[in-house]
Amino acid sequence: MAEKMSRKPYHREVPKAGWVFDHPRYMRYMAREFTCLFIGGYTLLLVIGIGRLAAGRADYEAFLEALASPPSIVFHVLALGFAIYHSVTWFNLTPKALPVQIGEDFMPDKVIAGAHYAVWALLSVGILFLSGAF
């Protein structure tokens, strides 16, 4: 039957790069993905720091001095902002991936996302404690 019908379906191309700008929700999604670059960048910086520390006192102190430079401070402020955006957007999505059913009902989304924020706060306090901030 299908072979006898004259069909000429029209295929619309999705632009390989421009699709991101087709809808605000795509841009929000790419913003979340994009922020991971800063998290990756900051991780690299930490690795370099460990390398400098291993290289000796003079190298490490030069590294610390470089960290205090204005471009470095700008990078840190940006990286912090993007890391917070990244973490918040992902934490708010955790209830979708990790539903917890107790009896018949599901635990409210706020509790599941809230637990992630609580662990985040606890770990941050723990790290600050170990670093001698208190």
Place this chain on the structure above:
Amino acid sequence: MNEREIELEVLRYDPEVDEKPRFQRYTVPCKSDWVVLDALNHVKAQQDPTLSYRWSCHMAVCGSCGMMVNGEPKLACKAFLRNYTGVIRVEPLAHFPIERDLVTVIDDFMDKLKRVRPYLIPKEEKSIEAGEYRQTPAELKKYKQYTQCINCMLCYAACPEYGLIPKFIGPAAITLAHRYNQDSRDGGREQRQEEIATSEGVWECSFAGACSEVCPEHVDPASALQQVKIESTIDWYRDHLMPWLKK
């Protein structure tokens, strides 16, 4: 009831004449409680009987009238005209080939739906005399949300991954697989995993979340896909780190 005139800009494509789609304008007198589908029905009845589109129930149950309204995947029967100003642009669902006018070719989705076996595969076959497969209210609630899918394909039109990588099995089909996997009476998970725990299955999803934003039945397909990812990851670790647990 208040009447007003609206301008509809509808994508038209006649495969026997047109090389590519074109827009056609219609001015439609409409009532305040009309939806886009009412306006299309008015055009077809009063102005242009050649206009083609799918619809059936007019009550967001059948899932036939999915289309792009001002660039957003919508059920035409649920898109109230009073929520729009200016010219309303109506196009066929994105990411699907156009058969004619607002009618899309949905064979790809139908094939994918079939592949994921979206039906109950009982854990153990019982004779009719042995009675029904029983389930507690909690067991029902575990998957009930995912039974609300009406196969309208709005999620496929919204999903950027499906647009770029059409082999992706996609939100609705994987969600339905998850719905049956979560069912206490079902024993077909292993068969479905062969389809969905693959690179063109759930691992093509990057959690843009667009599917859940446009779903008219609040099924939240994105949640189902993330849960499938977690369960498939657990499977992998179990198979590779604790192979003795394998049956």
